[in-house]
Amino acid sequence: MKLTLNIWRQKTPSDAGHMERHELSDVSPDMSFLEMLDVLNEHLQVEGKDPVAFDHDCREGICGMCSLVINGTAHGPMKATTTCQLHMRSFKDGDTVDIEPFRAKAFPVVKDLTVDRSSFDRINEAGGFVSVNTGGAPDANALPIGKVEADKAMDAAACIGCGACVAACPNASAMLFVSAKIGHLAHLPQGQPERARRALNLVSTMDAEGFGNCRNYYECEAVCPKEIPIDFIAEMNRDWRSSVLKGGS
Numbered sequence: 554m555k556l557t558l559n560i561w562r563q564k565t566p567s568d569a570g571h572m573e574r575h576e577l578s579d580v581s582p583d584m585s586f587l588e589m590l591d592v593l594n595e596h597l598q599v600e601g602k603d604p605v606a607f608d609h610d611c612r613e614g615i616c617g618m619c620s621l622v623i624n625g626t627a628h629g630p631m632k633a634t635t636t637c638q639l640h641m642r643s644f645k646d647g648d649t650v651d652i653e654p655f656r657a658k659a660f661p662v663v664k665d666l667t668v669d670r671s672s673f674d675r676i677n678e679a680g681g682f683v684s685v686n687t688g689g690a691p692d693a694n695a696l697p698i699g700k701v702e703a704d705k706a707m708d709a710a711a712c713i714g715c716g717a718c719v720a721a722c723p724n725a726s727a728m729l730f731v732s733a734k735i736g737h738l739a740h741l742p743q744g745q746p747e748r749a750r751r752a753l754n755l756v757s758t759m760d761a762e763g764f765g766n767c768r769n770y771y772e773c774e775a776v777c778p779k780e781i782p783i784d785f786i787a788e789m790n791r792d793w794r795s796s797v798l799k800g801g802s
């Protein structure tokens with residue numbers, strides 16, 4: 554396959570940045586999107602040019618590191634698919650592909666296509682855990698949890714923290730991410746003692762990090778590679794309100 558790539562290049566966080574055009578003629582339809590970028594970088598290195606910086610780690614759809622906006626859509630054209638799991642057969646020979654970083658005030662560009670998502674770490678540090686001592690791993694059936702609740706907890710826990718929800722939202726809201734972090738503990742007994750306080754602390758940190766508010770555009774749900782439903786945002790809002798009414802306890 555032959556492709557024309559328009560790629561965002563930005564040397565430093567303070568650089569204005571620009572789109573750079575590349576022609577690639579040896580693309581296999583069986584390559585992943587990141588492997589296609591590897592091939593481009595091999596060419597650039599042979600030519601003595603600076604390779605394109607982009608984030609990746611597991612390349613298996615589980616770590617949340619890959620983070621590209623492809624032709625205007627976070628993670629590209631395939632539903633429920635991370636950039637690393639997207640294959641070039643999703644494109645046609647001769648296509649032009651625009652590749653940009655996840656853009657948001659709270660995700661400043663570090664270089665080219667890499668962005669700083671440590672704001673998500675700080676949100677998690679504000680309470681995305683349980684403080685109770687749960688001891689060693691208990692027997693599977695020692696703490697029965699109803700199937701409906703267990704399924705909801707697992708649905709929320711599927712969040713890989715990639716930030717596609719933020720990149721897709723016109724307000725750069727992180728509410729789907731935050732609600733998933735709150736939701737996976739809110740549906741388990743271990744998450745109950747700190748439930749309301751957790752919602753208050755995570756939402757306050759999200760606001761302080763500069764993310765916008767949810768206006769029900771549903772763009773986050775549409776691009777989430779783990780198909781986390783927006784219902785978790787409603788649950789988070791209920792927990793947050795409950796904490797405010799209890800005076801933040």
Ligand code: FES
Pocket residue numbers: 608609610611612613614615616617618619635636637638713
């Ligand atoms: S590189 Fe880990 S999810 Fe894509």
